Amino acid sequence: MTATVENDTPKAVETARSAGRFLFIAAVVLICAWVLVPIYLLMVNTLSSPQEVTGFPKTGIPSFDFSSIQFFISFAGVAKALWNSVLVAVLTMILSIGIGAPAGYALSRFDFPGKEAFRMLVVMTRAFPLPLLALPLAVLFIRTGLDDTAIGLAIVHTVLAIPFAVLITFSLFSGIPLELEEAAWTLGCNRWQAFQKVVLPLVLPGIAASAVFAFTISWNEVFAAAVLTIENRTLPAFLVQNLNVSPLHLKFAGGAAMVIPALIFIFAVRKYLFAMWGIANR
Amino acid sequence: MTPKALPYLLLLPATVFLLVFFVYPFIQIALLAVTGPEGFTLQHVQTMASHWKFNTALGWTILLAAVVVPIQLVMALSMASIVTKLQTGRSAILYIFSIPLGLSDLAAGIVWLAIFEQSGFLNSMLYGLGVVEQPILFLGYQNIWVIFLAVVLAEVWRATAIVMVILVSGMGLIPKEYYEAGEVFGASAWQRFIKITLPMLRPSLQSALILRTLAAFEVFAVVTALGGTTLPVLMGETFQWQFTLQDRNVASAYALVILAISIAATLFFLRALRVPKGATI
Numbered sequence: 158m159t160a161t162v163e164n165d166t167p168k169a170v171e172t173a174r175s176a177g178r179f180l181f182i183a184a185v186v187l188i189c190a191w192v193l194v195p196i197y198l199l200m201v202n203t204l205s206s207p208q209e210v211t212g213f214p215k216t217g218i219p220s221f222d223f224s225s226i227q228f229f230i231s232f233a234g235v236a237k238a239l240w241n242s243v244l245v246a247v248l249t250m251i252l253s254i255g256i257g258a259p260a261g262y263a264l265s266r267f268d269f270p271g272k273e274a275f276r277m278l279v280v281m282t283r284a285f286p287l288p289l290l291a292l293p294l295a296v297l298f299i300r301t302g303l304d305d306t307a308i309g310l311a312i313v314h315t316v317l318a319i320p321f322a323v324l325i326t327f328s329l330f331s332g333i334p335l336e337l338e339e340a341a342w343t344l345g346c347n348r349w350q351a352f353q354k355v356v357l358p359l360v361l362p363g364i365a366a367s368a369v370f371a372f373t374i375s376w377n378e379v380f381a382a383a384v385l386t387i388e389n390r391t392l393p394a395f396l397v398q399n400l401n402v403s404p405l406h407l408k409f410a411g412g413a414a415m416v417i418p419a420l421i422f423i424f425a426v427r428k429y430l431f432a433m434w435g436i437a438n439r
Numbered sequence: 440m441t442p443k444a445l446p447y448l449l450l451l452p453a454t455v456f457l458l459v460f461f462v463y464p465f466i467q468i469a470l471l472a473v474t475g476p477e478g479f480t481l482q483h484v485q486t487m488a489s490h491w492k493f494n495t496a497l498g499w500t501i502l503l504a505a506v507v508v509p510i511q512l513v514m515a516l517s518m519a520s521i522v523t524k525l526q527t528g529r530s531a532i533l534y535i536f537s538i539p540l541g542l543s544d545l546a547a548g549i550v551w552l553a554i555f556e557q558s559g560f561l562n563s564m565l566y567g568l569g570v571v572e573q574p575i576l577f578l579g580y581q582n583i584w585v586i587f588l589a590v591v592l593a594e595v596w597r598a599t600a601i602v603m604v605i606l607v608s609g610m611g612l613i614p615k616e617y618y619e620a621g622e623v624f625g626a627s628a629w630q631r632f633i634k635i636t637l638p639m640l641r642p643s644l645q646s647a648l649i650l651r652t653l654a655a656f657e658v659f660a661v662v663t664a665l666g667g668t669t670l671p672v673l674m675g676e677t678f679q680w681q682f683t684l685q686d687r688n689v690a691s692a693y694a695l696v697i698l699a700i701s702i703a704a705t706l707f708f709l710r711a712l713r714v715p716k717g718a719t720i
Contacts, residue, residue, distance in 0.1 A: 185521060189535050195596060196538070198560050199550045213574055214563035256452045263449035275450055278457055283650065285465065286657045286701050289677070289694040292687060293467030294460070316460050319453060348445075377543030379660040380674065384681060393545050397660055401667055405556065408664075412549030419541035427534050431608045 196416060203413040207406040229410030238395035239414065241307060242376060245391055248311035249318055249375035250368045256315070257322025258364060262352075264323070265330035282320045290316060291381035298385065305387050313381045318371035325367040325429075329360045366429035373422045377415070468698070471691035483688040487680075487696075496671040497696065503587070503672070504655035504704075507594045511651060512644075514595065515602035520632065522603070523610050533607075540600040547597035548664025552578075555589045555665065578666055586666035593661045598654060602647045609643025610636065645712040652704045656697055673697050 202210050204219035207228060229235055260279075264272065290313055295304065303309035333356055341351035382394035390398065396411045403411075423430075472483055487493055518536055525532060539547070554560045555577045562574040577585045613636065621631045637644075659674035668675065673693055680690040 181521070181524070184517070185525075185532060188518060188521070189532065191596070192535055192538055192600075195550045195554065198553050202553050211558055213558040214566045215558070215560055217560060217563070256456050259449040260453040263446040267446035269443075269446045271447070271450075275454060278454070278462075282457065282461055283653075285461075286653060286694075286697050287461075288657060288659075288674075289468065289697060290461065290464045292677070292681060292691055292694055293464040293471060296467070296471075296687070297464070312460055316457070319457065323453060373541050377541075377546070379543060379545045380657070380678065383678065393543060393660070396549075397545055397663060400663055405558075408549050409553060412546050412553075415543055415546040416550070419543070419546070420538060423538055423541035424534065427530070427537065430537060430540070430604055431611065 196420075199409060199412055199416065202406070202409040205406075207404065210406040210409060211404075225406040225410050229407055229414070232407060234390070234395060235392075235411075238390050238392045241386070241389050242391040242393070244307045245311050245314065245382075246372045246375040248307060249314040250371045252311060252315040253318035253322040253371040254326075254364060254368050257319050257367075258326045260323045261326025261328075262330050264327045266335070279320050279323050282316070287317050288313075288378065288380035291384040295385055304385070305389050307389060310382055310385050310391070311375070313385065314375040314378055315371075317378065317381075318374045321370060321374070322367055325370070326360070326364065329363040329367075330356070333359050363429055366426040369422050369426050370429075373419060376418060376422075465698075468691045468694050471688055472695045473692075475688070483686075483692045484695075486686075487689050487692040492671045492676060496673050496676045499587070499670055500656060500658065500673045501700070503590065503594070503658055504652055506591055507598075507655050508648065508652050510591070510595050511599045511602050512648065514599050515606050515647070518599070518603045519606040519610055520636075522607050537600045537604055539597045540604060542597055543660065544594075544597060544658070545660035545664060547593045548661040551589055551593040551596070551661075552664055555585075578669075580669045583666075583670060586662075586670045589665045590658070590661055590670065593665065594655070594658065597661075598651060602651055605643050605647040605650070606640065609640050612643075613639045641712050642714050645708055645714070648712070649705050649708045652708070653701045656701055656704070 198217070201215075201217060201219045203225060204221050204223070206220065206222040206224045209215075209220060209222065210225060260275070264276070294309075294313060298304040298306075298309045303312070337355050337359075338351045341355045342348070346354065377393065378391075379393040379397050382391045383397050386394050392411065392415060396403075396408070396415075400408065473479060473481065475482060522529065522533055522536065542550075552559070557574050557576050557578075559577075561577065562571065565571045566574065576582070578589065617635050617639070618631055621635055626634065657674050658672055659678065662670055662672050662675055668679070673696060677690050677693040677697070680686050680693060
C-alpha cells in the first residue's frame, strides 16, 4: 500500500513537469512561427509571378518565378532609390559614430561639470517624436541648399541614431578597465597612442555593431525621408509615396528589398543587442 | 591641450550637433505652428482643430496606442521570461525573436498586406477551409475595424521585439540570489515573477513603455500601407498637410499635438513607474 503511494507522488510531479515542458516548447514554437510565417508569406509573394500575386486562391508555396523581382528592379526610379538608401545609411553611420563615439568615451572616462546636463540632452531626444524634425529642417535645408540631398537626410537620421551611438559606445568603453590604459601610459604611450593601441582594438567589434545599428535606423526610416526628398528618394520614401498607385507585386518586392538587409543586419549585431539595451535602460 | 579641456572637446561635436539639429528645430516647430505673416496667431491651430479629420485622427492614434502597447507589454514579458529560462538553442531563438527589431514599419505594413489583401493569404486560407465562397475585401473603407485590427497585428508583430530586448537585458541585471531566496521561502514561479521580477524590472519597464508609447503615437507607414487614408492617424495627417495640402504651418500644429501627447505619456510613465532613490540594483 505505502509503496504504491510513494510511487504515485513522484509520478504526478513528473507528469506535471513534462506537461509544463511541453507547454513551454509549444510556446517557443508558436512565437517563432508568429515571427517567421508573415516573413515567409512575403517571400512567397516576392518569388511569384505578377499574375500569381494577384491570383486567387494562393497556395502558400513559392513558384520561384523571378519576374516580380525583375519588374521591381527595372521599375523607373527603383535602382536610384536603392542607391540613395545605401548612400544615406552609410553617411548616417559615419556621422553618428564619428560624433557619438567621442562623446561616449568622454562620458565613460571623465568626471566633469556639465556631464549630467549632456546626459539629459541625450536622454531627452528619446522623449521627442524625432521624425517630426523633418518639418522645420525642410525650411532650413532649402535655405542652405541641403534640401533633397543625401547629406541633408543623413543629418536627420543621425539625430535619430546619435542617442544610441553615445549610449552604446559609453557602455563599450566602460567595459574596458582604465588600468589597461594606465599601463600603456606608464610604458610611455601618450593618451592618443594608448587609446589607439589598447582600447580601439578591443572596442572595434562593438563599434562596428553600433554602426550597423545606425545603418538600420536610417535604412528603415520613412517619414523624414518622404518629407525631405523629392528627386533623390530613398527606398522607403519611394515606396510610401507610390503606395496607392503601385501594383501589388511591386509593393511586395519592395517590402522584401527592405526586409532582407534588415535580417542580415540583425544577425550581424545579435551579440550586441542586449549589451546595447542593458545600458540604454539607465 | 590641457587634460581638463579634453572631455569638453570630445563632447563638443555631439552637443553642437544636437543643439542645431534637435533643439533648434523643435523651437522652430512651435514657432511655425503659432506664427503667421502678422506675428502670433492661433489660426493654424484652429484650422487644424476644426478640420473634420482632426478628432478622428487623434482618437484613432490614441486608441491604437492604448490597444497595442498593453498587448506588447504582456507578450514581451512572456517572451523575455521564456528566453531567460531557455537552456538549449537560446541564441538561435533569441535571434528569431528579435528579427522584427530590424524591420521598418513600412515593411511590416507590406508584410501584413500580403495576408489581408483581397487575394491574400487570409482569404486563401478561409476559402480553402470552406469558410467563405468569395474573397472578402478586408481592407475596404466599410471595414474600418478590420483595418484597425490589421494595423494592431502588424504593430504587435513588428515592435514587440524591442520591448522584449529591453526587458531581457533588464532581467539579466536582477541578482540570482533574490530568486534563490524566494525559492527557499517557498514562493511559486508565478509568485517570484510578481514579487521579484516585476518590481525589480521597473526601470526597464519604464524605458520600454516610454519608447513604445511614443513610437505608437508616431504610427504612420503601417497605416498607410494597410489602409491608405481610410484610417486617419496624426502622423498621416501631418504628412497630408505638409505634402498634399502644402501647408507647413498646420502640419507643424499637428506636430505640436503629437509632441504634447508624447510628453504627457513620458511624464505619466516617469511618475507611475518611479524608481525610489537608492533602490537601484
